[in-house]
Amino acid sequence: MLLTRATKSPYDFHPVLTEPNKPEHWEFRAFGVINDIEIGLASDIAEIVYGE
Known part of the structure; x- marks a missing residue:
């Protein structure tokens, strides 16, 4: 799911x-x-648990 585009x-x-x-x-x-147009490489995925 795409959250947003900044x-x-x-x-x-x-x-x-x-x-x-x-x-x-x-x-x-x-x-x-x-x-x-996407350029370069995508970043690594950063994972978080929100709401704890």
Whole structure:
């Protein structure tokens, strides 16, 4: 699932849990993009558990 597409730095992220008080496992990956074309290599995946 694509969470969002950030076009400005720094990215300001305010997550909301699907179910209150139930932790969720999220994965994030960054891509370089110029004029809607991905460039370079994707970042490693960063995993977090949010809501613990």
